[in-house]
Amino acid sequence: MEVTKRPLIISVSPHIKSDETTGRIMWSVSAALLPAAIMGSYFFGAGAVIAVALCIISAVLSEYIYQKALNKKITVNDGSAFLTGLLLGLNLPSSVPFYIPIIGSFVAIVITKQLFGGLGYNIFNPALIGRAFLLISFPKLMTIWSEPASAFLLFDAKTTATPLGILKEEGYAKLIEVFGDQMSLYTQLLIGQRAGSIGETSSVALLLGAAFLFYKRYITWHIPLSFLGTAALIAWIFGGKDALFAGDPLLHLLSGGMILGAFFMATDYVTSPSVKNGQILFGIGCGFLTMLIRLKGGYPEGVMFAILIMNCFAPLIDRGFKSKVFGAQKTPKGDKS
Secondary structure, three states, X not given: OOOOOOOOOOOOOOOOOOOOOHHHHHHHHHHHOHHHHHHHHHHHOHHHHHHHHHHHHHHHHXXXXXXXXXXXXXXXXXXXXXXXXXXXXXXXXXXXXXXXXHHHHHHHHHHHHHHHOOOOOOOOOHHHHHHHHHHHHOOOHHHOEEOOOOOOOOOOOOEEOOHHHHXXXXXXXXXXXXXXXXXXXXXXXXXXXXXXXXXXXXXXXXHHHHHHHHHOOOOOOHHXXXXXXXXXXXXXXXXXXXXXXXXXXXXXXXXXXXXXXXXXXXXXXXXXXXXXXXXXXXXXXXXXXXXXHHHHOOOOOOHHHHHHHHHHHHHHHHHHOOOOOOOOOOOOOOOOO
């Protein structure tokens, strides 16, 4: 019997093939944020729609113009600029003037992303840097919160404080008084009937999008659960002013940008560790810093600052939790050969 010889084809890694592309992942994450964007638009009206739209358009145009001017490959079709603009828009109050989204998107795309080398080379989360720049540059405009009105064409919305703002300034008892009772507080935090950034108000909408990301395996439990678990534990132990173990962890988990940050921003592939054990440490650090700022800092919210600080440590964490190299032989001590 004649044996047919076939050449052995050797190719470079990676040897795991997948149909997933950068573009598909980016557009899928944007789709996962759609429920939160819809709920934000419902509660905060046309101002929310305009702010998010301006962020997206400005982000895409900033990337296109920068790459076109420097004769670089145009990559706006991969959806990363769209996603950055969407995330930035969901992190803004609905009452911001038109130039705020434009400036924030420019900082996020050109300064934070493109000047560092483009997608995959940025150290910090672009949307969060854009928001941090806006908060530092325009603190008053970035802290004017509109009262949810469920009126799409209501331009003259009343201003009010966020739940975390009330908690910081007036205490837990006042927060319960504002919402009626504890159960009503939890219900409104889940649905989104409270003041805050456009995309952070409806916890249910965000969790729905997070479930889609888990289903698609775009994110794993390591960062979100360690983030939320650490924050809940610290809130339970130290959240009460009168005694230890008297805090309200559920309030802190459902308030502010905790859900949005844990599932959609801390899990960014580029700015978070790639090793699983490192991701757990990263999440613990985010949760600890968030609660440290909320309970002891001057700001009522700390998610943005916590994630950006931990972004600094992501490369170091990856280095400390190196994956085991299979097939590598340990060199005996004293052997310098």
